[in-house]
Amino acid sequence: MAVSGASAGAIVHTEIAVAVTDGRGLPGLDWRAGPLFAALRLTPPPSAGLARRAVSRLHLGNEFCERLIPSPTLLRRTIGVADAAGLALTLATPAVPDQGLAKLRRLFRLLPDGAEVVVNDYGVLRLLAREFPVLEPVAGRQLCKMIKDPRLPTEQWARLNPPGLGSPEFEALLGRFGIRRAEVDVPPFARPADLRVGGLALSVHAPFGYALRGRVCRIGSLRFEGAAKFRPDQACARECLRWSCRLTRPADRGDRDLDSFQRGNSIFYRHDGNMQQAMWQAAASGWIDRIVLPGDWRQPDFGVTTEEDRHADHGPD
């Protein structure tokens, strides 16, 4: 399913965005698309022009955990970084209880007019529509549901429950709240047309997709004991910023699985080559106009573990 040079016209207009959860990585980020594709081991795009482009948008925040909502200070600093670098800004938000909603409301007040907010909670969407109509809501991946099980053995399984995204009814509903853009992952066994929606602009996250999210966090319980572990109201130490975990099933069962890992409360998968080709094909067809790359909170490079690694002590837990 290679993308031909002739059909790759629209791809050079694809916007490249970088998503960061933790502001510490901001100063060291490379704003050129090509090195980012390489660092993330993303199949090179069929257009050299795209690889030469600069990142033009910065996503701040985390879609999966309310404990990773950035502080007002970090948001102010990021607005400054974005302004200085000429980047547009998007704030990514998770599903939240009311306390989290109060935190988000404080952040929304700081955002410049026209800034995007990725919403994964209809309560956040209602809040934006009522109180912050100058901000631009984007339907997040948790509102745009689709089957994304990294263990699916065949494409047939992936087609059992087709996504509702792309239906005029869903788009009309989102439109009532001012949504003009949606974000999705590349699902397992994706075909380019799976990344085509009717009237919405579409952003695609790459090269990782999210499969499922929980509220209880295994790694966030690391420092607790007994009944204090695995609770929804846990005040974690944001261990997910430090740790990631590769997930591997026994070979007789998981030999065709997508490369999977857990980060914080969520499980992700890495696109395989066919999925990446499907994404580029969709971009070349003009069906997706933005690719969001993870600047942090991603799969670390799982290289060979050396004995030195095993015995090194990296500091306090």
Add this chain to the structure above:
Amino acid sequence: MRITAPISRAEEIGPMLAAGADELYFGVVPLGWAERFGVSTVNRRTFGNLEDGDGLRRAVGAIRDGGGEASLALNGQQYTAERLELLLGLAQRFAAAGGNAVIVGDMVLLDTLARAGLDLRLHISSIAACRNGEAALFYQDFGAARVVFPRHMTLAEMADVAVAAPELEFEAFVLNDGCLFDEGVCHTIHLPMQLGGPICMDSYELDYRRQDGCAPSAREQATLDANDEAYQRWAWHKFSCGFSTTDSGQPFGPCGLCAIPFLAAHGISTIKIAGRETPTERKLKSLELVRATLDRMDGGADPAALADFARSLRAGPDRCAEGYMCYYPEVLHEV
């Protein structure tokens, strides 16, 4: 407070109402669905659905004759437009039969049902993951009458929502069927067990790395291993303690019996027993536990006495001590 309980066969209606359920909920596969779409999954349960058509009419009639209310689960995460068409037809037949409420997880279906103006109450499924007051009001704007809270919420968070949306009713889990993640944003499939089953029950090897790609030190690995061991124990409790029961058949597993007075005080009007696909006896034993606790509370037992009573109901190993069975573990510190 009211108890809502599951059924999967019409024969369960009489015994469940007699045992104290106020509402019964169930799924139905619409006529023509399997032939048209090649799958029988409509409402997150492949098995344990009642029959459409005459079967549906008779079931709703039996529930109403028995003094109960009937709720139809249409709680898929999302549906395509052509599937909505069949679901609307099913909802119309359910309304005509005298059904009381539909339980909905998909926003477009909610909107479709609200616009259809059926004589049915709209209940927002736990699948919709309503966790804040604004979300509750969002669903209310679309005609919802009740919100079923998702798992993994604290009592205080539920109270915040109930205060923010005083015109809505609220329902919360009280027994059975744990879910380690958040089912509303789980985009995986419960595969057949030979392919791994639900992803949260699948057997994974874990390989931790730091953000810089380095492996953990020996000391760090030991801490991670201890945490994973505790996680497996927590998961075992959430999966009904290895799907075990007491000698007399009362189920172990996720439980909020001690929390019932706190749920009542926080604005929750209905408590939910999960487990549509479980055997009849398990359903009845579950109902027996909840009814006995609720009756004791209505009889005037204070929360501490009620907690003692609830913990004594399941003779056998004390699974309550560690708190991993608890839907609302914060109650452990209250009673």
